[in-house]
Amino acid sequence: MDIGNRIIQLREAKHWSQKELAKVAQINVSVMNRIEAGDRPIRGDELSRFASIFEVSTDFLLGRTNEGKLKTNDEKQQFIEKIQEEFPEAELMFNDLANFTSKDIQDVYDYIKFKKSQNENNA
Template sequence: MDNTIGSKIRFLRNRDGYTQKELAEKLNIAKSTMSQYESNNRIPSDDLKIEIANLFNVSTDYLLGRTDGLVPVRDINQDLYDEHDYTAELKSLIDDEEFRTEFLDFEDWTDEEKRNILFAIRANRALREKNEKK
């Protein structure tokens, strides 16, 4: 699969079993417009990109080719915003030998995986520094 928005939309549509007509109807657009999006002859508006991402439960970064990850956005983030015992989850991860082995074996990670972890660590450090100044 190439990395264009049209190929991503086509992939997601096929993955979820929609015809072009069915997806077009869900998005309140013409089937011919959907065809143009999938063939990269036309680019969806930003609002429609968000609607498509929400419908297929992927990030707009995925649609735009900034990431190949198909991890559902809601699945990753929802439990982080619900009431959650973060301390217990972190302790559980640290106590899990399989996790420690996987985490410490970062040389086999993709650049994207390394970047994500480094981003989280840097963001946490910046937040700590900000809170310490208060």
């Protein structure tokens, strides 16, 4: 799988459009389209930026390894789903959860759970 397809796979796992990813990556949408299509080589700074955005290694993006593929993204998704399921009223506050790290999302989940239990105990 080439780098463009890996970026597409990771982008779609976050349910982002090309335009949304281009904005997060701070690149032009047409450049984003050409990178994903394999029509433009990716620059080193862009490679690092995508690795950071998707919390994967540059080696994964370059197809040198499949290790750790979407491990952090799977973990993040689990906590996002827990928050959305257990605290639907919090969704409006956390529209940007996909940009959080796994640890940040877990902290948000734990904090909401703690605050809910505090409120229940004080009621």
